[in-house]
Every structure is written in C-alpha cells, then in structure tokens.
Amino acid sequence: MSRITGDEKHGPSATSTLDVLWVLYDRILRVRPETVNDPERDRFLLSKGHGPAAFYAVLAAKGFIPVDWLDDLGGRDSRLGFHPDGTLIPGVEIGSGSLGHGLGLGVGMALGLRAQGLTRPRVFVLLGDAELDEGSNHEAIAYAGAVGLDSLTAVVVDNESATHGWPGGIASRFAVNGWHTSTVDGRDHDALERAFTEASETGEPASQTGEPASQTGKRASETGKPSAVIATVERKW
Amino acid sequence: MRDEFIHTATALLDEDPRVAVVLADISAAEFVGAARQHPDRVINVGIREQLLVGVTGGLAQTGLRPIAHTYAPFLVERAFEQVKLDLDHQGAGAILVSVGASYDSSRVGRTHHAPGDVALIDTLGNWTVHVPGHPAEVEPLLRAAAGHDDPVYLRLSTQANERAHDGYGLVPIRHGKAATVVAVGPMLDPVLAATDGLDVTVAYTHTPRPFDKVGLRALVSGTGSADVVLVEPYFAGTSAAQVADALVAVPHRLLALGVTRTDPRRYGSVEDHARYHGLTPEQLRESVRGFLAA
Numbered sequence: 230m231s232r233i234t235g236d237e238k239h240g241p242s243a244t245s246t247l248d249v250l251w252v253l254y255d256r257i258l259r260v261r262p263e264t265v266n267d268p269e270r271d272r273f274l275l276s277k278g279h280g281p282a283a284f285y286a287v288l289a290a291k292g293f294i295p296v297d298w299l300d301d302l303g304g305r306d307s308r309l310g311f312h313p314d315g316t317l318i319p320g321v322e323i324g325s326g327s328l329g330h331g332l333g334l335g336v337g338m339a340l341g342l343r344a345q346g347l348t349r350p351r352v353f354v355l356l357g358d359a360e361l362d363e364g365s366n367h368e369a370i371a372y373a374g375a376v377g378l379d380s381l382t383a384v385v386v387d388n389e390s391a392t393h394g395w396p397g398g399i400a401s402r403f404a405v406n407g408w409h410t411s412t413v414d415g416r417d418h419d420a421l422e423r424a425f426t427e428a429s430e431t432g433e434p435a436s437q438t439g440e441p442a443s444q445t446g447k448r449a450s451e452t453g454k455p456s457a458v459i460a461t462v463e464r465k466w
Numbered sequence: 467m468r469d470e471f472i473h474t475a476t477a478l479l480d481e482d483p484r485v486a487v488v489l490a491d492i493s494a495a496e497f498v499g500a501a502r503q504h505p506d507r508v509i510n511v512g513i514r515e516q517l518l519v520g521v522t523g524g525l526a527q528t529g530l531r532p533i534a535h536t537y538a539p540f541l542v543e544r545a546f547e548q549v550k551l552d553l554d555h556q557g558a559g560a561i562l563v564s565v566g567a568s569y570d571s572s573r574v575g576r577t578h579h580a581p582g583d584v585a586l587i588d589t590l591g592n593w594t595v596h597v598p599g600h601p602a603e604v605e606p607l608l609r610a611a612a613g614h615d616d617p618v619y620l621r622l623s624t625q626a627n628e629r630a631h632d633g634y635g636l637v638p639i640r641h642g643k644a645a646t647v648v649a650v651g652p653m654l655d656p657v658l659a660a661t662d663g664l665d666v667t668v669a670y671t672h673t674p675r676p677f678d679k680v681g682l683r684a685l686v687s688g689t690g691s692a693d694v695v696l697v698e699p700y701f702a703g704t705s706a707a708q709v710a711d712a713l714v715a716v717p718h719r720l721l722a723l724g725v726t727r728t729d730p731r732r733y734g735s736v737e738d739h740a741r742y743h744g745l746t747p748e749q750l751r752e753s754v755r756g757f758l759a760a
Contacts, residue, residue: 268529316557322527324555327547333517334552337524337532344486344506344530365548368514375512 232299233282236311243280245388245415245462246355250287252421253353253384257429262292265320271350272338274323276331277357278312284321285309293320329363331356332383336369339381351380351429358387358399367402374406377453382428383408384458386415390465403457415460428456467622468493468565470604475533475563476500478612479507484531485612490518492536492565519545522560523552531561531612537571538564538580538621546586554590559617561608567597567623567652568700568725569739581725583621584674584700593617595675597651597699600630603672619675623699625652625736631670635678636685642666644758645693646685650674650705653697653745660750664758666695674698674705679712692718695754697745701725721757723750 230247253273260270275284282302289296294308301307308317312326323334335354342350356366373381385399395402400410411427413420472493478485479500486507487497494510501508507530511517518534518541525532534541541564542549553560564583571578587593594616596607604622611618631637636648639658642665649657654670661668667689671678686692692713698704702724709720723744730742740746744753 314555324551327551329516330520330548330551333520333548334524334527334556336517337521337526338528339524340506340509340521341486341525341528341530344525345483345528347528365516365520368511368517369520372511372514372517 230282230286232296233285233302235302236280236282243282245357245386245465246280247283247286248416248418248462249355249384249386249421249460250283252418253425254287254291256418256422257425258353259350260320262320265293268342268345268347269350272322272335272352274325274331274335274338274352274354275313275321276325276335276354277328277360278325279328279357281309281311281313284313288318288320294318328357328360329365332366332369335381335383336373336378339373339378342380348380351382353382353384353425355384355386357390358385358395359390359392361385361395361399361402362391362393370403370408371406373455374403374408377407378455379453381455382425382458383455384425384460387459387461388463388465399459400457407454409454409456410459411456412459412461415462421458421460424458424460428458467598467601467604467624467626470601471535471563471608471620471622472496474605474608475535478533478609479504482531482612483507484529486525486530486532488518488522488525488532488534490515490536490540492540515540515545516548519548520552523548523556523558526553526558526560526615527556531615533561533563533608533612535563535565537566537578538583539566539578542583542586542619543580549587550590553617559615561611561618561620563608563620563622565622567621567625569736570624572736572739573733575733576729576731581700584619584698585704587619588675588704590617593619593675594673596620596673598622598672599627599651599654599670601626602630607672621651621700623652625699627652627655631672634671634673636669636671636681638667638669638685640666640668641689642668643690645691645695645754646682646689647695647697647754648682648705650696650698653699656740656745656747656750657697659747660754664751664754666754666758674708677705677708677712679708682709682712683716686713686716686718692716693721693758694718695721695757696723697750698722698724701727719757721753723753
C-alpha cells in the first residue's frame with residue numbers, strides 16, 4: 230500500500246478495509262485471476278469506492294493486476310483511479326465512488342445468478358458505516374430481507390464515521406429486516422473468516438450439500454436469509 | 467400501449483430465458499400470471515425506484531436482458547443517478563419502459579409528469595429512444611430491443627395516432643416544398659391535421675435516438691427548403707441539437723415545438739394540457755404558418 234500515493238485524503242477509508250479485503254480474497258472468495266469472467270465465480274463489490282488503495286493492493290498481491298499499476302494512482306494513463314472503474318480493472322465487478330450503489334447492484338446480481346440456476350456463487354458487498362446513510366441502501370436491505378436473498382452478504386466496515394451514528398448498532402438495521410447478522414473485530418482475521426464462512430453457509434440450502442442443515446453446522450432457522458457482517462475497526466477520528 | 471407492452475413482455479419471458487421484468491409495484495398486478503410462471507425473472511421490488519434500477523443493472527451484469535418499468539418520472543428522474551451509474555457507468559445495457567409520457571396523467575398533476583425524460587436520457591451516451599405513436603408499434607420495438615444488449619428507453623403513452631408506421635428513421639408521410647416538419651410519436655396526427663393544405667413535407671419517427679440525420683438531410687434536399695419544424699411530445703427543442711448537427715453544412719431555420727418548460731399548475735384533460743403547451747392542431751398550424759411567413 231505504501232506504493233499507492235496521491236489519495237491521502239481517503240487514508241482512513243482505505244486502511245479501514247485492508248484486513249477485511251485480505252481475508253475475503255485470501256480465504257473466502259472463489260475467484261482467481263483466471264476466473265474473473267467465469268459465471269460461477271463469487272462476486273465482490275466494493276460499494277463505497279472511496280479509498281480503494283487497500284483494494285488495489287490486495288488485487289495486486291493476488292495477481293489480478295500488475296503490481297506496477299500501483300505506482301500511478303489517478304494518472305493520465307492509469308487504470309487505477311481514486312475511485313475504481315470496473316470496466317478498466319480485471320477482477321473488479323463494478324465502478325463505484327458515488328455512495329449507495331453497490332448493494333442494489335449486488336441484489337440484482339444475486340437475483341440474476343439465481344434466475345440462471347447459478348446457485349453456487351455468492352455476492353459480497355462492502356460498505357462503510359457512513360455510506361449506510363444513503364437511503365438507497367435501505368431500499369436494498371428491506372427488499373433482500375423480505376425475499377430471503379441468501380446468496381448475498383453485506384460487509385459493513387464500521388469506523389464510526391457516520392455523522393449522526395447508528396444508535397442501537399448497525400446490525401440492528403439489518404436484523405429488523407430479517408438478515409442474519411454478526412458483529413466482529415475488523416482486524417481479527419480468524420474472527421472475520423468465521424463470520425464470512427457462517428454467512429456463506431447461511432446461504433447454502435441443505436439440499437446443495439446433500440446433508441441436512443444440522444450436519445453442516447449451520448442453524449436451520451438461519452437458512453434463506455441474507456447476511457450482514459459488521460466489521461468494527463478503530464474510529465476514523 | 468401499456469397493454470401491448472405487458473402482452474409482449476410476458477411472451478418474451480416465455481420465449482427468451484435472458485429476459486427479466488423488474489417492477490416497482492406499478493403494473494405488478496398485470497404481471498402476476500407471468501410471475502407465477504417465471505418467479506425468478508419477474509421481480510417486484512416494491513415502491514423502491516432506486517432499487518428498481520440498481521437491480522436492473524445487477525441483472526444485466528450477470529448476462530440477463532432486464533426490462534425495468536414504472537411511471538416516467540420515477541423511472542428516469544427519481545432514479546436518474548442509478549440510470550447513469552448502475553447502467554451506463556457499469557457498461558450495462560437494459561430496457562427502460564415508462565408510462566405516463568409528459569402529461570398523460572393530466573388530471574393527476576405535476577408529480578406524475580415527466581416531459582424532461584428524453585432530455586435527461588440525452589445527457590447519457592448512445593441510448594436508443596423509442597417513442598411509439600401507435601400501440602401496434604410497441605411489440606416490434608420491444609422485441610427488437612430484447613434482441614441485443616444496448617441501452618433502450620421505450621416511452622409509452624396513452625396518446626396515439628390513428629395508424630401505425632414502420633421504419634426506424636424519418637418516414638415521409640406527405641411531401642411538400644416549403645418546409646420539412648418532423649413529428650415524433652403521437653404528435654403525428656396533430657401535425658397532419660395542422661399542416662393540412664400547407665405545402666410542407668411531413669416525416670414521422672418513433673425512434674428519435676439515434677436521430678436519423680441522413681434521412682433529414684435527404685428530406686431537406688428533396689423538399690428544396692432548409693426550413694425545419696420539430697414537433698416533439700416532450701420538452702420543446704429536445705432534438706434541436708440533432709437537427710443542428712444534421713444540417714451543420716446547410717444554412718437552415720428551425721422551429722422547435724413541444725412541451726414548454728412552464729408548469730401550468732392546471733389539471734384537466736390531455737387535450738387541455740396540449741392547449742397549455744400550444745400543441746393542439748390549431749395552435750400548431752398557427753405556429754407553422756407564422757414560421758413559414760417570417
């Protein structure tokens with residue numbers, strides 16, 4: 230990440246997501262540089278778009294983009310901007326930066342995959358706690374919960390940067406709409422892995438694995454729900 | 467036109483596994499049967515227009531051909547950033563199908579009017595815009611749109627001409643010498659009535675984008691006059707830049723008629739609203755004659 234300069238304004242935004250991104254790409258997401266166009270891949274959507282330095286660093290470390298791309302952030306001939314453009318970067322599903330667009334797109338992707346019988350891929354959408362201010366997110370949260378869109382996982386990185394906060398906790402916003410929720414230390418890799426794995430299993434119907442839910446370690450009552458993982462990190466200010 | 471849309475979209479759901487219909491409660495009752503047949507491809511998100519378009523973008527990115535539908539002000543204006551970012555910026559195409567064109571909801575009021583929809587779509591790149599002037603034009607336009615992946619806006623209206631017309635470009639309906647009058651969609655019949663007995667060419671299009679610039683140059687050249695009158699069922703002048711571009715090498719005059727920018731703050735019938743904006747046959751005739759005499 231030290232190679233990526235020029236967007237220091239978004240420093241806290243970038244570093245808050247680093248551990249979450251690393252755990253997702255290192256341990257959870259079923260996508261590799263060779264499978265970025267495979268319909269069966271998992272989808273990761275960086276909704277907030279701000280401060281993508283950590284995202285670019287992880288993509289480079291995992292071989293999705295050449296490492297030397299990191300040296301020219303926002304340059305005239307660079308494919309890496311201060312906000313990512315999904316059409317320019319291999320492995321990046323969406324262009325983002327205007328807050329509150331990723332979750333709606335993620336809902337659509339989850340529905341589109343399901344409509345094509347692609348039940349294995351999961352859709353992860355990373356949001357910030359301040360991004361959650363945007364009303365469009367709440368349209369998506371209410372709908373995804375109502376229809377039990379279980380292949381969808383929202384990951385909210387919470388560095389308490391929302392101007393008016395979220396009294397009662399961010400998880401409650403999802404839980405009230407029928408989402409499975411967990412709140413974990415956003416710097417603890419094993420805790421993040423457990424939360425993401427549990428979220429993934431929440432989405433897999435028992436018939437997929439041929440085993441009843443109880444034998445796969447998940448609670449039957451938790452199937453058929455989207456999942457929200459609230460990853461708390463140090464405060465922005 | 468709405469009935470033809472629902473009928474054709476329902477048939478497309480049966481015929482093409484790539485087609486999906488996304489709704490925000492509007493017209494949901496009419497798609498109940500289709501939703502039973504195709505529960506994964508008829509998606510009603512409730513009264514959530516940002517999500518309507520966001521979901522449409524996500525569906526398109528998985529390879530489906532989504533059709534998103536609701537009232538024009540909610541589809542294009544309320545959710546415009548989703549149209550711009552969740553479709554255009556992602557490089558994803560979709561078919562947006564609106565009802566309520568301009569002042570169709572004349573008795574409802576301004577909240578349900580969107581005469582600026584085509585002007586807004588014009589701020590994006592490379593959209594095809596269809597403004598059918600007859601219910602029979604809806605099915606072929608929707609079927610053609612479902613056959614590719616590019617962005618399409620299909621603007622349905624309760625106003626219609628007596629007859630349907632084929633052809634994507636400017637279709638000559640009547641030939642004259644004094645001017646070329648271009649009528650878009652349901653404006654054709656008022657234009658034909660307005661120009662009855664006048665020595666003008668009248669051309670019709672249900673597809674103002676891409677604008678048929680080659681066709682306009684040919685019509686102007688054949689007419690022998692470089693006077694052009696545009697009559698559009700949305701904001702006046704929406705296609706003025708298209709005409710200017712088509713005739714950049716030809717000294718010409720342009721009269722651009724359509725819905726005015728003024729909110730009349732009136733209810734009443736569709737005919738009443740046509741009058742508020744100077745779009746009755748009598749008013750159009752007066753405008754065209756004044757332009758020709760000037």
